[in-house]
Every structure is written in structure tokens, then in C-alpha cells.
Amino acid sequence: MIHLLLLLWLSGQAPSSEALAHLQAGVQADKQHDVDVAIVEFRKASELDPKSTDAFVSLGQAYLEKRDYGSAVGPLKHALELAPDLLPAHRLLGYALLAQGYAAEAVPHLERAQETGALGIAEVETGQLKEAVTHLQAALEQQPNDPDLLYYLGRASGLLSKQSIDTLLAAYPDSARAHQAMAEGYFVLRQMPQAEREYLAALKLRPDTPELHLGLGNVYAKSSQWEKAEAEFRAQSKLRPGDAEAAYSLGSALLQQGKARAASAELQRADRLRPEMPETLYSLGKAASLEGDAAAAEKAWRKLLSIEKDSALAAQTHFALAGLYRKQGKSAEAERETQEFQRLQNSNPQSQQ
Amino acid sequence: MKKRELLRTLVGAVCLSVLVLGAAAPPPALLELKQPRGLDFVLQNSPTPQKYLIETMPGGIALLDYNNDGLLDIFLVNGGRLIDPMRMPESFDRLDPRYWNRLYRQNKDGSFTDVTVQAGLANAGDGNYGMGVAVGDYDNDGYPDIYVTNYGKNILYHNNGDGTFTDVTAKAGVAGGGWSVSAGFFDYDNDGKLDLFVTRYMDWDTKRSKNCGQEWHTYCPPETFPAATNILYHNNGDGTFTDVSQRSGIAAKKGRALGVAFADYDDDGFTDIFVSNDGMQQFLFHNNGNGTFTERGMEAGAALSEDGRRLSGMGTVFQDYDNDGRPDIIVTELPREIYGVYHNEGGGVFTYRSLEAGLGVLTSGSSGWGVGLEDFDNDGWKDLFVAQSHVLDNVEQIDPSLHYKELPLLALNHEGRFERADPGTSVPTASRGAAFGDLNNDGWEDVVVTVLGGPPQVLMNRGGNRHWLVISLRGTRSNRDGFGARVRVNGQTRYATAAGSYLSSSDKRLHFGLAAADKAQVEIVWPSGMHQSLRDVRADQFLEVREPEKP
Numbered sequence: 015m016i017h018l019l020l021l022l023w024l025s026g027q028a029p030s031s032e033a034l035a036h037l038q039a040g041v042q043a044d045k046q047h048d049v050d051v052a053i054v055e056f057r058k059a060s061e062l063d064p065k066s067t068d069a070f071v072s073l074g075q076a077y078l079e080k081r082d083y084g085s086a087v088g089p090l091k092h093a094l095e096l097a098p099d100l101l102p103a104h105r106l107l108g109y110a111l112l113a114q115g116y117a118a119e120a121v122p123h124l125e126r127a128q129e130t131g132a133l134g135i136a137e138v139e140t141g142q143l144k145e146a147v148t149h150l151q152a153a154l155e156q157q158p159n160d161p162d163l164l165y166y167l168g169r170a171s172g173l174l175s176k177q178s179i180d181t182l183l184a185a186y187p188d189s190a191r192a193h194q195a196m197a198e199g200y201f202v203l204r205q206m207p208q209a210e211r212e213y214l215a216a217l218k219l220r221p222d223t224p225e226l227h228l229g230l231g232n233v234y235a236k237s238s239q240w241e242k243a244e245a246e247f248r249a250q251s252k253l254r255p256g257d258a259e260a261a262y263s264l265g266s267a268l269l270q271q272g273k274a275r276a277a278s279a280e281l282q283r284a285d286r287l288r289p290e291m292p293e294t295l296y297s298l299g300k301a302a303s304l305e306g307d308a309a310a311a312e313k314a315w316r317k318l319l320s321i322e323k324d325s326a327l328a329a330q331t332h333f334a335l336a337g338l339y340r341k342q343g344k345s346a347e348a349e350r351e352t353q354e355f356q357r358l359q360n361s362n363p364q365s366q367q
Numbered sequence: 368m369k370k371r372e373l374l375r376t377l378v379g380a381v382c383l384s385v386l387v388l389g390a391a392a393p394p395p396a397l398l399e400l401k402q403p404r405g406l407d408f409v410l411q412n413s414p415t416p417q418k419y420l421i422e423t424m425p426g427g428i429a430l431l432d433y434n435n436d437g438l439l440d441i442f443l444v445n446g447g448r449l450i451d452p453m454r455m456p457e458s459f460d461r462l463d464p465r466y467w468n469r470l471y472r473q474n475k476d477g478s479f480t481d482v483t484v485q486a487g488l489a490n491a492g493d494g495n496y497g498m499g500v501a502v503g504d505y506d507n508d509g510y511p512d513i514y515v516t517n518y519g520k521n522i523l524y525h526n527n528g529d530g531t532f533t534d535v536t537a538k539a540g541v542a543g544g545g546w547s548v549s550a551g552f553f554d555y556d557n558d559g560k561l562d563l564f565v566t567r568y569m570d571w572d573t574k575r576s577k578n579c580g581q582e583w584h585t586y587c588p589p590e591t592f593p594a595a596t597n598i599l600y601h602n603n604g605d606g607t608f609t610d611v612s613q614r615s616g617i618a619a620k621k622g623r624a625l626g627v628a629f630a631d632y633d634d635d636g637f638t639d640i641f642v643s644n645d646g647m648q649q650f651l652f653h654n655n656g657n658g659t660f661t662e663r664g665m666e667a668g669a670a671l672s673e674d675g676r677r678l679s680g681m682g683t684v685f686q687d688y689d690n691d692g693r694p695d696i697i698v699t700e701l702p703r704e705i706y707g708v709y710h711n712e713g714g715g716v717f718t719y720r721s722l723e724a725g726l727g728v729l730t731s732g733s734s735g736w737g738v739g740l741e742d743f744d745n746d747g748w749k750d751l752f753v754a755q756s757h758v759l760d761n762v763e764q765i766d767p768s769l770h771y772k773e774l775p776l777l778a779l780n781h782e783g784r785f786e787r788a789d790p791g792t793s794v795p796t797a798s799r800g801a802a803f804g805d806l807n808n809d810g811w812e813d814v815v816v817t818v819l820g821g822p823p824q825v826l827m828n829r830g831g832n833r834h835w836l837v838i839s840l841r842g843t844r845s846n847r848d849g850f851g852a853r854v855r856v857n858g859q860t861r862y863a864t865a866a867g868s869y870l871s872s873s874d875k876r877l878h879f880g881l882a883a884a885d886k887a888q889v890e891i892v893w894p895s896g897m898h899q900s901l902r903d904v905r906a907d908q909f910l911e912v913r914e915p916e917k918p
Contacts, residue, residue, distance in 0.1 A: 203767075204766050204767055205767045205768075206767065206768040207767070236768060237732060238702070238728075238731040238732030239732075240727065240728050240731075241728070269727075270722065270727040270728065270731070271722075271725075271727060271728050272722045272723050272724070272725055272727060272728075272784070274722075274723075300673070300722075304722060304723060329675060330674045330675050330676075332675075333671065333673075333674065333675030334673065334674065334675070336668075337668055337673065337718060337719065340668050340716050340718070341668075341712055341716065341718050343714065343716075348666075349666070352665060352666070359675070
């Protein structure tokens with residue numbers, strides 16, 4: 015990076031030869047990862063040519079490489095005094111300030127440099143959550159699955175969500191949505207009686223709110239109260255017949271109760287609403303197997319395996335197929351599926367949990 | 368009054384009567400919690416802040432008629448005293464009477480008398496923390512002997528036939544060692560002498576104990592400690608046993624065993640072994656008929672859940688729940704895992720049928736230990752009883768949706784599908800062992816459950832009008848207890864055993880509900896291979912069947 019900056023600078027300026035020699039020595043040292051020597055050389059260059067923005071930018075960059083963020087700030091600010099539009103200096107100064115916790119000061123520099131990822135992180139720190147989400151999402155488009163960006167996007171979204179909920183709870187504490195928000199919080203904390211109480215309070219206020227039935231159904235499902243879960247998921251499905259999640263949840267609740275035929279109908283509906291969802295296909299196979307329809311079970315599970323090949327769910331599916339074939343007396347097929355199950359289990363220890 | 372009005376009045380009256388009938392109190396529970404006089408045992412598990420794993424695992428119970436007076440007596444295994452922290456060498460204060468195992472003799476009036484001292488059972492070994500019990504007449508003298516498993520050394524008590532027992536462990540060579548849990552007598556080689564299988568949980572001791580959990584300290588999950596092998600002892604017929612664990616192939620598989628049950632699942636005439644393991648695959652040891660066993664859980668479809676997940680196997684029972692003549696397996700587990708029902712399809716193959724059997728609704732929020740398949744309502748279908756409680760005594764702090772103390776599960780069998788019934792108690796407890804038998808000889812099965820830190824729960828069957836038959840086997844060529852015999856009565860099958868459940872030993876008599884039938888057709892296949900048929904046997908009787916000495 016330093017070399018690039020140097021070339022850019024050289025094309026527009028004419029430093030003294032001595033300063034240039036130190037600058038080049040710094041670049042060489044940096045190439046050899048000798049940051050301390052590079053810092054000495056860049057400092058000499060900046061002293062010999064105090065108007066050399068390149069010398070100051072390079073010095074700031076070298077300090078950043080050494081993770082000496084405090085020392086980087088001075089040279090970079092000086093570079094910007096000399097050339098206020100120098101984007102590399104804005105970028106580096108933004109990073110240096112952010113690294114030291116001066117997020118608010120970092121923001122304008124990162125904005126100027128259009129450094130969306132770091133800008134988003136700085137905005138999380140300064141509480142500009144909406145902007146943070148926008149910038150982090152933009153950065154993730156450029157760098158998909160970057161763990162830091164994903165983390166900060168999650169954090170920003172979470173804080174934004176909390177902000178909204180706090181406002182809701184403060185402004186309308188007795189509203190259905192406030193009870194719903196409380197219920198969801200209790201659900202996360204696995205405090206099911208409290209979650210149930212809040213969902214019921216919300217439903218009393220606004221019985222036609224569909225998410226409430228889904229949420230309450232999940233509370234009952236988590237507490238293994240499958241009949242009650244079924245009733246809530248059914249209510250959700252009635253209110254929102256196009257909701258694939260509700261159809262899947264209803265099918266699963268029926269399956270848990272051994273009501274294979276009814277489960278199968280709901281799971282097929284879920285599959286039509288949102289085709290090729292592996293979880294739906296797995297449960298469809300289970301329901302068919304429970305009904306004694308081995309062909310339908312095999313078909314659903316084979317379809318799942320054409321979508322997912324190496325996941326924990328794929329391992330489960332191979333195991334389920336082994337059971338199906340074993341029951342049919344197809345020992346070789348059962349053995350093959352068992353081996354595939356074991357292979358995937360060994361390669362994916364999470365599937366054993 | 369016009370005809371139409373009359374009709375309306377009549378309809379109204381009928382509707383009212385229906386409403387009144389509908390609003391009537393439900394029928395009384397089948398089982399009823401009783402406190403028999405004299406049964407003053409308290410299971411001392413001694414929980415400590417150290418969360419020593421053994422604290423949450425005892426204790427066993429046996430229902431046996433030790434003095435052959437026709438009344439079931441009760442033997443209870445105690446834990447011991449743990450201190451915080453334990454010192455080496457480990458001592459559990461078993462000489463203190465509070466920590467003794469206890470034998471209670473049943474009196475004719477249904478009360479019990481503590482006969483521990485006169486029976487010679489007071490000394491359980493100071494270095495032993497008690498776990499379970501197995502009962503069987505290993506020397507075929509007609510008196511049931513007692514084997515006590517421990518964290519420490521196990522003890523075999525020979526029944527002298529005069530109300531006393533003698534510790535014959537050293538001579539018999541069955542002390543084992545380590546952490547033994549459930550055990551059972553069975554005759555694996557059909558030589559007419561009962562052999563002994565002992566499960567071991569893990570390679571653990573108080574010195575290597577850990578405190579798990581983060582915010583709250585908890586007992587550690589099983590995988591924290593190394594697995595252990597189980598032990599198979601062959602009965603030499605001279606009062607001694609030989610450890611054949613290696614030779615038989617049993618020791619080839621290390622596990623974290625808690626429960627064991629026996630039955631001949633593939634109908635080849637040799638008794639097989641099912642071992643419930645905690646947090647790993649279950650073991651199905653197929654008896655090869657030549658003194659060796661092959662573990663076939665995975666290939667038989669009895670190792671994992673339907674979804675290929677490992678089970679927290681605890682208690683187990685190996686009996687035919689759907690009256691198809693083949694023994695099925697039920698395994699009790701932790702919450703979020705439905706108790707496993709492995710249905711025997713024949714041909715050595717099992718399918719996981721927990722959902723079909725209705726256990727998805729009944730068990731996914733509970734932790735099960737002792738378990739039995741007994742026909743409590745005498746309708747001809749074996750019902751399910753499970754002693755329940757979470758393993759962690761502070762589970763509510765970790766997951767408020769779960770509970771340490773639970774009610775037992777009683778689920779009545781409706782042609783292969785279980786439905787919840789009133790368990791006869793509304794007091795949640797930390798239950799562990801469970802043994803089944805007819806305590807008052809009324810033809811209706813009762814249950815006794817052990818409770819950590821408390822007295823046992825005795826659940827007496829209120830009885831009813833249906834018919835029943837109780838069969839005592841008297842082996843001659845086969846082992847005297849007839850363990851391993853397959854007994855078929857009016858389309859129901861039982862495998863003769865006292866083993867199964869968790870840490871416990873049940874009444875060895877075979878109980879059959881006959882519903883409305885006042886006669887029974889009885890078919891017995893003895894371990895010797897002898898077939899015996901009894902036609903039109905009168906219902907409502909205790910019948911001793913002696914094995915013919917000649918084919």
C-alpha cells in the first residue's frame with residue numbers, strides 16, 4: 015500500500031533527493047516487514063520535506079501496521095492539513111481514530127473515504143444504528159461473509175431492534191405489541207410460563223394478530239405441550255393460510271402427537287407454499303413413514319438429499335432411510351445408508367448432538 | 368301438555384342427565400399412594416456442593432419373597448454419606464444405620480417389619496456408595512439371592528433359607544469394582560444356572576470429579592468422563608462365578624451403561640441383552656448361542672433415535688407392548704428426547720416407534736428412570752409406568768421450563784398406543800428406581816418407587832372387576848426361577864425376568880390381565896427348549912407351573 019501511495023504522490027510532486035532517498039528506504043524496509051526501520055526512514059523524509067504528504071501518510075501507515083494507532087494520528091492529520099482531499103489519509107486516519115475508540119471523530123474521515131465497513135462499525139459505536147445497518151450491508155455485498163462485518167451488522171440490528179422495543183415498551187406498555195415483545199424476550203430466556211402469560215395478554219388485546227399464535231405455539235412446543243401448540247399453529251394457519259412456517263409448525267406439532275395423516279397434509283401444504291425446504295421434506299418423510307407409506311417417505315427424503323448432501327440434516331436423512339430399508343428387508347440398502355450416515359456424522363460432529 | 372312439549376321436556380331431561388353425567392368427577396385413579404406401616408426407609412444420597420455424580424444416581428429397589436411366605440418383601444439400597452469435599456480413601460459411613468440398605472418383611476396385614484439386622488444385611492461395606500439390586504436364585508435352592516451394586520465393590524448375599532443371608536462375594540468372585548449400576552440375573556447359555564450381568568456407568572471417582580456448568584454448578588454430562596465396560600459373570604454351578612466379559616465379547620464395547628434388560632429378541636432360543644447407555648448409542652448384545660455375544664444395536668435399528676441422535680438412555684424394559692409376540696424395547700431418557708420405543712419387527716430388526724406409540728406427547732418434557740410394562744388395568748395390554756425426575760437438582764435455574772421433581776408417568780395402553788392416566792400421586796418427587804409386583808396378592812399390579820432424599824412411594828392398585836392370572840415358574844431342567852422363559856397367555860407374551868427398569872428388581876411372578884376372559888390358554892417355552900401348554904386355566908388365581916422334567 016505504501017508503494018502505491020508513493021507512486022501516486024511521485025506522479026504529482028517533486029521532493030528533495032535526500033527526502034526521496036529516505037522515502038524509498040522506508041518503502042524497502044516496509045517490504046521486508048521491518049516496520050521500525052520504515053518508521054525511522056519515513057520520519058526522516060517528513061522532517062527533510064515537511065510538505066511531503068506522502069512522507070506523512072507513509073509514516074501514519076507504518077504506525078498503523080505496528081498497531082501504534084496513537085502515533086499514527088499526528089502524521090495523518092498533518093497530511094490532511096497539507097492535502098485536505100487526500101482520500102488515503104482520510105481512510106487511514108479514520109481507522110486510527112476508530113481503533114482508539116474515537117468513533118465520532120472517525121466517522122467524517124471514513125465517510126470521505128467511502129470506507130463503508132469501518133464507517134458502519136464506527137456508526138454502531140456512535141449509536142447511529144440505522145446508518146450503520148445500511149453501511150454494513152453495503153460492505154457485506156463487497157465482502158460477503160466477513161466475520162467482523164457480520165458481527166457488527168448483527169449487533170447493529172440487535173441494538174436497533176432493542177431501541178424500537180424500548181420505545182414501544184415506554185410509550186405503550188399495555189399494548190398488544192408490548193406484551194408480544196415481552197413474550198419474545200421471555201421465550202429467548204426459556205421462561206415459558208412468563209412467555210405464555212405475555213402472549214395470552216397480547217392475544218386478549220388483539221386476537222387477530224397472527225404472529226401471536228405462532229409465538230405462543232412455539233412456547234407450547236418448547237414445553238412439549240403439543241396439543242396446545244397444535245391449536246395455536248392452527249389458529250395462525252387460519253389467519254394466514256399462505257404462511258409456510260405456520261403450516262410447517264402445525265405439521266410438526268401433529269407429527270409429535272403421532273397424527274401422521276393430518277401432519278402429512280399440513281407438511282404438504284407447507285411444501286407447496288415454500289417448496290424444497292429441507293426441514294419440511296424431512297418431516298414429510300417422517301409423516302409418510304409413520305403412515306406406512308414407504309414410497310412417499312423415500313421420495314421426500316431422496317428429494318431432500320438432492321438439495322442437501324453434507325449437512326447434519328442429510329446425515330439424519332440417511333439414517334432415516336436406513337431404518338426404512340431395514341424394515342423392508344433391504345439389508346444392503348440399509349447398510350449403505352447407515353455407512354453414509356456414519357460418514358457424515360464423523361465429518362460433521364454437530365450432527366451427533 | 369301437548370305431545371311436542373312432552374317430547375321437548377323429555378329431550379331436555381335426557382340432555383340434562385348427559386350434562387350431569389358429563390360433569391361428574393372422573394373415575395378414581397388406578398393407583399393410589401399409600402404409606403405402609405413400618406416402611407420407614409429414607410434414601411440418603413447426600414447431595415453436596417461438589418456435585419459428585421453418584422449423588423443423583425441411586426437407588427435401587429427389589430420386590431422379592433425372601434422367606435417364601437407368599438408375600439412380597441422389599442429390599443432398598445441406600446446411597447451413603449458424602450462430605451464436601453471427599454477425602455481419600457473414600458468412606459461413605461455405611462456403618463451408620465442411616466446409610467444401611469434395608470430389608471422389610473411384609474406382614475400379613477400389609478405392614479412391614481425391618482429385618483435388616485436379623486437377616487444379616489446391615490453391613491453394606493463402608494467404602495461402597497449404594498446403587499442397585501438384582502435378585503435371582505443363583506444356586507437353585509428355592510430361595511432368592513440378592514446382588515447389590517455399588518460405586519465401590521458389589522456384594523452377593525446368599526439366602527440361607529432361614530431368614531438370613533450370607534455375604535458370599537469373595538467366594539463367588541463377583542465384587543466387580545468401579546461404578547456398577549443396574550444388574551440382572553439371566554441364563555445366557557441355557558445350562559440351568561443363572562448368570563449375572565452388571566452394567567457400569569463410567570470410569571469416575573470422587574477424586575477426579577468435576578463441577579460442570581457456568582453460572583450454576585451442575586452434575587457433569589456423561590461424556591466428561593471415560594466410558595467403562597460391563598461385566599458378564601458365568602455361573603459355574605458350585606457357588607462361584609467366572610468373569611467372562613472378555614471371552615464373551617461383552618467387554619469389547621465400552622459404554623456408559625445405566626440400565627439392562629433381557630429377552631430373546633430374535634427367537635433363536637438364547638437370551639439377548641439390551642443395555643441403555645447415557646449420551647451415546649444403545650447396545651443390543653445378540654447372544655450367538657456359543658457363549659459369545661455380538662453388539663448389533665446399529666444394524667438392528669435399536670442404537671439411536673429415529674433421527675440418528677444419541678439417546679440419554681437410563682432405564683429400560685424389554686417386553687412385548689403391542690401383543691405381537693415379540694419383545695420390544697423402551698428406553699427412558701432426558702427431556703427433549705422422547706423416550707425411545709424400539710418396536711421388534713421380527714427378523715432381528717427394530718423400528719423406532721415412539722411417535723406412533725404416543726410418547727411424543729407424553730414424554731418429551733420429562734426425564735425417566737425406572738420403567739415397567741405392566742398391565743395395571745388388567746385389560747390384556749401392558750401399560751407404561753415411568754419414575755421421573757431430572758438428573759440436575761438445580762435444573763429450574765438453568766432451564767425454567769424443566770423440573771427436578773416430577774410426577775411419575777402412568778400411560779395406559781390402548782392397542783399399542785399409550786395415553787396418559789392419573790399416576791395416583793400429585794406430589795412431584797426426585798424418583799429413580801421402580802419395581803413392579805402384586806404386593807397384596809389381589810391380582811392387580813402395584814409399584815414401588817425410590818425417591819432421592821425421601822421415603823419410597825408405594826403406589827397400590829385399587830383393582831377392579833377384570834380377570835387376571837399370575838404365574839410362578841418352577842424350572843427343573845431350566846433355572847429354577849424360569850428366567851428366560853417365554854410365556855404366552857391369551858395372546859399376550861411375557862419374558863420371564865426380574866431385571867429391567869433402573870437399578871431395580873421386580874416380582875418374578877408373571878402377571879397377565881385377562882379383561883373379560885375367565886379362562887386362559889397358556890403356552891410356555893422354557894429356556895431348556897421345553898414347550899408346555901395349559902388349556903382352559905381358571906382365571907383369578909396364582910398358578911405355579913412346574914417345568915416337565917422329560918420332554
